Amino acid sequence: MQNNKRFILASRPEGMPDETHLHLEEVPVQEPGEGEIALKTLYLSLDPYMRGRMNAGASYAKSLEIGDVMTGEAVSEVTSSNVAGFAKxxxxIGRTGWQTHSVATPxxxxxxxxxxAPASAWLGVIGMPGFTAYVGLREFGKPKAGETVVVSAASGAVGQVVGQIAKMHGCRVVGVAGADDKCExxxxxxxxxxxxxYKxxxxxxxxxxxxxxxxxxxxENVGGKVFEGVMKLINDFARVPVCGRIAHYNQTKLPEGPDRLIPFMGQILIKxxxxxxxxxxxxxxxxxxxxxxxSQWxxxxxxxxxxxxxxGFDNALTAFQGLxxxxxxxxxxxKVA
Structure with a gap:
């Protein structure tokens, strides 16, 4: 019988996760029950939010428990189905996790x-990251023609879409990235x-x-020195959709002082x-x-x-570290299969 490869959370990381925190294991492929669909993963999405799910504590989504399959969205092919409307x-697309095979309900x-769009694009530009860009800019950025929009992590899955939508609104778009080739x-x-x-x-x-x-x-996608630089140039009545803060995801302690919260709150009020x-x-x-x-764009x-x-599925952890x-x-x- 074919095995299912999967990464499970073995322990909670402090700092960068490695193979001591995410274990690659093999288990038998699960057969679908009544009302279930069997899937083979084709493409697995890797996204920064996954790092936060490895931590304990309150957040906007439930943390993973030790022994859970690492969370993640994937494009999969139906291999067998006990559900009308889903055929081999x-x-x-579904949140089936870091595994080569899965069983899910419709x-x-x-x-x-x-x-x-190609299958992999449903994990990016026409998937969750693209939707994140669309929601954040449309609902909370509310760009107007002639305004200046700054996008951190400009070449990333979210940032690249934010910038292009902002250009459609007639804005001046300034990207921030961590490499010259990304900026180009x-x-x-x-x-x-x-x-x-920013380097x-x-x-x-x-x-x-x-x-x-x-x-x-x-x-805002990153925090850190980019955020500090932006705040020195922020205009009255500016809008800041806060999507992520990847610069801080692997921090093990708060940075040393001085405490900048009081002047920051003052800037929010004054401007x-x-x-x-x-x-x-x-x-x-x-x-x-x-x-x-x-789809139209x-x-x-x-x-x-x-x-x-x-x-290769086995390269997921190394790729995640690189992300x-x-x-x-x-x-x-x-690309899993």
Whole structure:
């Protein structure tokens, strides 16, 4: 009988997760019961939020328990089905985790149309990251023509989409990324007006030069020194959708002082700033709009995307470590089968 390879959470990491925290094991493939569908994973999505799910404590989603299969969304092929409407060979997307085979109920799956976009793209530009960009910018960034929008992690799965939608609104779009080739890519391929490398010694000077009229919308993906530089240029009534803070995901302790919370709160008040943390799953009523709009944008060539495809399920942990270190170029997916 064919085995199911899967990564399970063996212990909770402090800092960067490694093989002592995520164990690769093999178990027999599960047979579907009544009302269930058997799946073979084709593509596995790797995303920064997964690091937070490995921690204990309260968050916007339940933490993994020790022994759980590592959480993650995947595109899978139906291998057998005990559910009407799902047939062998259908392609579906669902949160089936880091494993090569799975069994799921239909309420946890969405049948995808590969004619609209390639299978892997349903984990990126027309999937959860694209929807995250769509929700955050539309609902909370509210960009207006002529405004300056700054996007951190500009070449990532979310950032690349944010910038392109902001350009459709007539905005000046400034990207921030951690490598010169990433900056070149977003300007050349996604139409960003300019992109700044936050690792440069003169990053803040370059960001200021890129934003001569200040910053009206900051799409926050990283935190750290990028956030600090942006806040020195933020305009009155600016909007800051807070999507992620990847610079802090592997921190083991708070940074040393001084405590900047009091002046930060003062800046929020004086400049009448709007900060809004959001999770895309709180806005699923917008999903039909997003799929309609993104399908049309892709068809018309208004939105482009880059994928970083890693071959082989066994390489998922190494690829995930690279994601947390910014080594990926575009949306990171594992080609499983």
């Amino acid at each position: 060979g259908d392609l579906v 309420d946890l799956l969405y049948k995808i149309d590969p004619a609209l 890519y977003v300007v050349k391929n996604y139409g960003f007006d300019i992109c700044v490398n 440069d010694d003169d990053f803040e000077d370059k960001l200021k030069a890129a934003c001569p009229k200040g910053i009206d919308v900051y799409f 009448r700033l709007m900060f809004r943390g959001f999770i895309q799953s709180d806005h699923l009523e917008l999903l039909p709009d997003f799929r309609r709009d993104m 892709l068809k018309e060539g208004k939105v482009k995307y880059q994928e970083d495809v890693v071959e 947390l270190q910014g080594r990926n170029r575009g949306k990171l997916v594992i």
